[in-house]
Amino acid sequence: MNTDIYSESPVVHEPAFIDGHSVEIPILKILKQDGSIYENAAMPNIDQELATKTYKTLAFHRVLDERMVAAQRQGRISFYMAALGEEAASVGGAAGLKDQDMIMAQYREQGALMFRGFSLENFMNQMFSNEKDLGKGRQMPIHYGSNALNYMTISSPLGTQIPQAAGYAYGQKLQGLDAVTICYFGEGAASEGDFHAGLNMAAVHQAPVIFFCRNNGYAISTPSDEQYVGNGIASRGVGYGMKTLRIDGNDILAVISAVQLAREYAIKEGKPVLIEAMSYRLGAHSTSDDPSGYRTREEEAKWQEHDPILRMKNWMLAQGWWDEAQETALFEKLRDEVLAAVKVAEKVDKPPVEDLISDVYDKVPPLLQSQFDELTAHIKKHPKAYPFTAGRIK
Amino acid sequence: MAQMNLLQAINGALDTVMAEDDRAVCFGEDVGHFGGVFRATSGLQEKYGKSRCFNTPLVEQGVIGFANGLAAQGSTAIAEIQFADYIFPAFDQIVNESAKFRYRSGNEFNVGKLTIRTPYGGGIAGGLYHSQSPEAYFAHTPGLKVVVPRNPYQAKGLLLASIRDDNPVIFFEPKRLYRASVGEVPEEDYELPLGKADVVQQGSDITLLAWGAQVEIVEKAAALAAADGISCEIIDLRTILPWDIETVANSVTKTGRFVVSQEAPLTAGFASEIAATIQQECFLHLEAPIARVCGMDTPYPLALEKEYAADHLKIYEAIKNSMTY
Numbered sequence: 001m002n003t004d005i006y007s008e009s010p011v012v013h014e015p016a017f018i019d020g021h022s023v024e025i026p027i028l029k030i031l032k033q034d035g036s037i038y039e040n041a042a043m044p045n046i047d048q049e050l051a052t053k054t055y056k057t058l059a060f061h062r063v064l065d066e067r068m069v070a071a072q073r074q075g076r077i078s079f080y081m082a083a084l085g086e087e088a089a090s091v092g093g094a095a096g097l098k099d100q101d102m103i104m105a106q107y108r109e110q111g112a113l114m115f116r117g118f119s120l121e122n123f124m125n126q127m128f129s130n131e132k133d134l135g136k137g138r139q140m141p142i143h144y145g146s147n148a149l150n151y152m153t154i155s156s157p158l159g160t161q162i163p164q165a166a167g168y169a170y171g172q173k174l175q176g177l178d179a180v181t182i183c184y185f186g187e188g189a190a191s192e193g194d195f196h197a198g199l200n201m202a203a204v205h206q207a208p209v210i211f212f213c214r215n216n217g218y219a220i221s222t223p224s225d226e227q228y229v230g231n232g233i234a235s236r237g238v239g240y241g242m243k244t245l246r247i248d249g250n251d252i253l254a255v256i257s258a259v260q261l262a263r264e265y266a267i268k269e270g271k272p273v274l275i276e277a278m279s280y281r282l283g284a285h286s287t288s289d290d291p292s293g294y295r296t297r298e299e300e301a302k303w304q305e306h307d308p309i310l311r312m313k314n315w316m317l318a319q320g321w322w323d324e325a326q327e328t329a330l331f332e333k334l335r336d337e338v339l340a341a342v343k344v345a346e347k348v349d350k351p352p353v354e355d356l357i358s359d360v361y362d363k364v365p366p367l368l369q370s371q372f373d374e375l376t377a378h379i380k381k382h383p384k385a386y387p388f389t390a391g392r393i394k
Numbered sequence: 395m396a397q398m399n400l401l402q403a404i405n406g407a408l409d410t411v412m413a414e415d416d417r418a419v420c421f422g423e424d425v426g427h428f429g430g431v432f433r434a435t436s437g438l439q440e441k442y443g444k445s446r447c448f449n450t451p452l453v454e455q456g457v458i459g460f461a462n463g464l465a466a467q468g469s470t471a472i473a474e475i476q477f478a479d480y481i482f483p484a485f486d487q488i489v490n491e492s493a494k495f496r497y498r499s500g501n502e503f504n505v506g507k508l509t510i511r512t513p514y515g516g517g518i519a520g521g522l523y524h525s526q527s528p529e530a531y532f533a534h535t536p537g538l539k540v541v542v543p544r545n546p547y548q549a550k551g552l553l554l555a556s557i558r559d560d561n562p563v564i565f566f567e568p569k570r571l572y573r574a575s576v577g578e579v580p581e582e583d584y585e586l587p588l589g590k591a592d593v594v595q596q597g598s599d600i601t602l603l604a605w606g607a608q609v610e611i612v613e614k615a616a617a618l619a620a621a622d623g624i625s626c627e628i629i630d631l632r633t634i635l636p637w638d639i640e641t642v643a644n645s646v647t648k649t650g651r652f653v654v655s656q657e658a659p660l661t662a663g664f665a666s667e668i669a670a671t672i673q674q675e676c677f678l679h680l681e682a683p684i685a686r687v688c689g690m691d692t693p694y695p696l697a698l699e700k701e702y703a704a705d706h707l708k709i710y711e712a713i714k715n716s717m718t719y
Contacts, residue, residue, distance in 0.1 A: 102467075136500035145499045152466070153499035157490045163459025164466065164491070171467030174417070174445060181463075193483070197456030204451055205460075359497045360536050362506060362560040365589065365636035368536075 025234045027246045027278060030253040033306060035314025037253075044096070044257035048321050054095045054115070054252065055316055056330065058309045061087045061111045063334040064123065065283070068141075071342055072287040077127050079141045083108045085282030088252040088308035089214045091115050093182055095252075096259025102168055102181040104152045104161040107142055108214070108281075109184045116149040120337060124345035136359070137351040159189040162198030162211070166272070169202065169209035173270050180266045182210040182259070188219025190233045199240045199274070208266035210259060211237070211274045214249060216281040221294040237274030249277030250308035253315070280306070353379070353389040398579040401572045403546035404434045404511070407553040408472065410583050412442045415470050418557075420447045422457055422474030422511075431476055432513060432572055458484035458510065462491050465508035465562070472557060478514035478566060479523045485531070492562040493537030506560035511553075513569035514542075515607050515657050516689075516703065521696035527606075527658040527689075532564050533635045533667070539563040539588055540634040542606035546577045551586030552632065559588055568607035575610075591638040593645070597627035600651035600713055603642060603668065605631040608657050608704065615709035624717055634664055642668065643675040650681040651716045655704050660688040682719035685712040 030041040037043070046054075065082035072080045083090065090111030094103065103112050110123070122134065126144050129137035135145060135153060145153025152168075155161065165183030172179045189195060190213060202209050213233040217224050230236070237244030243265060247254040255277060262273040280303035284291050291300070316322035357364055357372045364372070376393050383390035398406065412418045420435050426449040429436030439447040450457050454475055461473035475481045481488070488510070496504035516525035532540050539561050543549035549567065556563040568575075586592075594609065595616065604612040609630045616626035627645050631637060646652045652672055654665040665686040673684060687704045695702045 104463075134500050134502055135498065138500065139498055143498070145502050147499075147502040153502055155491060155494075155498065157486060160459065160487060160491050163456045163487070164463030166456075167460035167463025167465075167471070168467045169463075170460065171417075171464045171469040174419070174469065193455055194459055194487075197451075197453045197459060200451050200453065201456040201460045205448070355500075359501045361539075361636075362496075362504075367636055367639060 020229070021231050023231055023235055023238055025231055025244070025246045027248055028254045028258060029248045029251055030257060031251045031311055031315055033311050033314070035311065035318040042257065044253055044260050046253070046256060048319070050095060051316060051319070051321055054091060054256075055312055055322065057091045057111060057115045058087050058312060059330050060114055060334055061091060062309055063331060064110070064338055067335065067338040067342070068127065069283070069287060076342065076346060077141050079287055080127070081108055081142045081286045082283040083111060085303060085307065086214055086216050086249060086279040087111050088255050088312070089212070089249045089277045089279060090184065092252045092255030093184070093212055093259050096256040097182060097263060098179070100150065100177070100179045101263070102150045102152060102172070102179065103184075104165045104168065104181060105154060105184045106158070106161065106186060106189060107154050107156070108186070110142065110144065113144055113146065113149065113151045116146075116151060118144065118146055118149060118151070120341045121345070122146070124341045125348065128345040128348065129350070130345060130348035131351045132348055133351070136355045159185060159192030159194035161185070162189075162194045163201055165209045165211070166198050166202035166205065166207045169207035169272070170205055173208050178267065180208045180210060180263055182212055184212045184214060186219060187213060187215040187224050187233050188222065188227055190236065191227055199236065199242065199272070202272040203240045203242050206271050208270050209272045210262045210266060211272060212259070213274070213276045214279060215276055216279045218281050218285065218295070220285040220289060223295070232276055234274065234276040242272055242274050244274045244276070246276045246278065249279030250306045250311065252308055252312045350388040352392055395578045396581055397576055398546045399573045400546045400549050400567070400575045401432060401434055403550040403579045404553055404567065405436055406579065406581070407550045407557070408435060408438060409441070410554060411470065411472070411557050412438060412446065417468065418446065418470035418472065419464060420472045420474070421450050423450060423452055423476045425449060425474050430474060432569065434511070434567075435474065454480055454483040455487055458487040458492070461508055461510070462487060462495065462505050465505040466495065466503050468507065470507045470557060472509045472511065475510060475512040477524055478512045478528050479526045481512055481528060488532065488538070488564070489535050493535045497537060504560070505562050508562040509557045510562070510564045512564065512566060513572070514566040515568050515570055516694055516699060517570040517607065519696065519699065522693045525694040527566070527656065529566055529634050530658060530662060530664045533664050537562070538635060540566070541588060541632065542566045542568070542634060543632070544568070544606055544609040544630050545571070545575045546579045548586060548630075548632065550579055551584050552588070554583065555585040555588050558585070563588070566606060570607050571610070586632070589633045589636050589638060591641040592630045592632055593627065593641065594630050595626065595628040597625040597649065599625045599649055600653065600716055601627045601629065601642070601645040601649045602709070602713070603629045603631060603652070603654045604656065605634065606657075608655050611704070611706050612655055612709055614706035615713060618706065618710045619713045622714070624713060626713065637668070639671055639675065643672060646672050646676045647679045650679050652680070653685045653687060653709060653712045653716060655687040655709050656689070657704060658689055659691045660686060661691050663688055682716040685716055687712045
């Protein structure tokens with residue numbers, strides 16, 4: 001009922017608009033680029049072990065992205081999406097959660113999956129859509145997923161995971177689990193109907209979900225000022241009556257701090273939270289576009305100064321938890337490992353032809369089975385046209 | 395056994411599931427305390443609490459998105475879309491998400507525990523937006539099951555099977571029959587098989603096929619034909635996807651004549667898919683062209699609903715044409 005708003009709002013007698021920008025939203029910053037901490041900043045719950053794991057994950061992320069963009073350029077994989085410059089959002093998010101929490105990502109959050117321990121082989125098998133891919137070679141590169149690691153398989157349509165996260169978290173709460181759902185999306189996806197549907201569903205039904213917006217400035221080529229005119233995505237959270245926090249997305253400590261706080265609140269109060277992480281997509285949207293067509297080198301150079309990985313490294317050095325020798329050794333080792341893994345994964349067979357029809361339903365329906373029987377008979381007739389499967393038909 | 399209307403049968407099925415499975419959740423617009431605009435969920439919130447039977451905001455894509463997540467989490471998600479005419483904002487969630495959840499993840503995740511209930515169909519003076527039969531859109535989507543019951547007994551048994559089936563199911567309820575169709579329904583738990591058609595009446599001269607509320611119309615036409623000495627075999631398809639080709643093809647092989655009728659418009663309706671398949675399966679047994687008696691290729695009308703509809707007289711004429719071809 002709307003009686004409260006009707007009878008308890010302050011009253012005016014002359015019409016006056018509330019300005020669309022009147023809600024002031026501060027931005028949380030803990031770590032400076034030089035590795036020092038802002039005065040009076042509240043530190044997240046982080047020890048040397050968590051910090052080292054987080055930093056090593058960031059390093060792995062950067063090396064994998066760098067190598068796989070190159071592999072795509074060489075024609076070894078069809079497609080790739082790097083997260084250059086905004087790795088802290090996904091890695092820090094996972095670092096602020098517990099392993100039983102569900103991660104429902106958009107597509108540029110491979111860092112969270114790395115943190116959870118998805119192996120280099122798993123990444124490679126997915127990108128090469130070979131028969132060892134957990135997804136059975138059905139989706140384009142970077143559409144990872146793992147039930148064991150509570151990382152929901154990526155879906156290309158934008159924003160569909162947002163109302164799903166509300167439902168997933170509602171189920172976790174209904175079962176009384178010590179678990180939340182984190183839901184990643186970009187500021188572009190926040191224009192989708194599913195974003196508004198999902199935030200409202202979560203707020204009304206009190207689902208313990210952490211909505212995490214990576215506001216990285218661009219949706220492919222469209223800058224954020226052509227995406228919305230309000231006070232970023234955070235103002236939407238306020239509109240949906242939700243606890244909201246804006247953070248420096250390139251500040252790993254701010255990310256971890258925000259997610260730890262959000263998790264605690266979501267579990268304790270059983271309600272959703274919105275975090276807007278301000279960042280910048282330093283790389284292209286994907287290997288299919290070239291940013292020089294829609295933005296300046298100067299703009300990119302400015303954001304390079306805010307590199308989140310270098311910022312964390314500076315802090316690690318200052319803490320005495322890391323040194324340059326370790327740095328060189330780690331990056332060398334990672335580069336070698338990634339190159340070796342590419343060479344292995346690209347030689348693994350394509351999935352068997354049976355994987356074409358499995359998992360459409362729990363069991364193969366009769367009509368689909370007869371289509372499959374026709375297909376295999378056809379392949380046997382023209383084996384040269386279907387070289388990956390012809391020799392392997394039972 | 396008890397006398398029940400179709401709504402009571404559906405309510406009974408939901409009650410059965412919610413009593414046995416404490417992870418079963420029913421939700422949708424006005425589904426909570428009010429019990430749904432047709433009262434299909436009546437009494438469930440009182441019995442099972444607000445956390446398991448509740449109203450949602452007015453956002454169909456949100457309802458189904460939420461349901462997909464809930465089902466992926468392992469809960470039994472039973473979502474209601476108030477009218478099938480309003481399912482389209484959720485089209486992306488159903489077609490790109492529900493239907494592909496298992497396949498795209500290599501079975502790492504699935505939404506097998508999802509059931510979408512929605513009233514469909516005309517004959518209630520509902521005009522364009524309270525009358526549509528959109529089953530064909532969903533029948534074109536591998537990964538979904540599409541089920542339509544014709545009476546209270548079928549509704550309870552098919553709904554229980556749909557909810558327990560390990561695939562996402564869209565369950566279209568014939569709203570014209572919600573209160574009009576009354577019959578004997580067991581009070582205990584029972585299931586009717588998905589993917590299996592039901593031979594409603596044996597016959598030897600011609601096969602008539604329909605689903606949902608249209609079965610009753612076909613039965614009326616068959617009664618008229620019987621007075622002319624024509625013996626009709628009547629089949630209720632029950633599941634649109636995946637559909638029971640075998641039962642239909644066996645019948646047409648026996649009778650040699652085939653009329654398929656649907657409420658939805660003719661062009662690219664599911665009747666067309668059936669006609670193509672039966673033509674292939676039964677080509678040498680057919681004595682006449684397969685006839686499709688369907689709604690016209692217009693939006694669903696209001697004042698001229700009677701003229702538009704695939705009524706018993708149009709079906710009766712199609713039967714006679716087939717017999718004298």
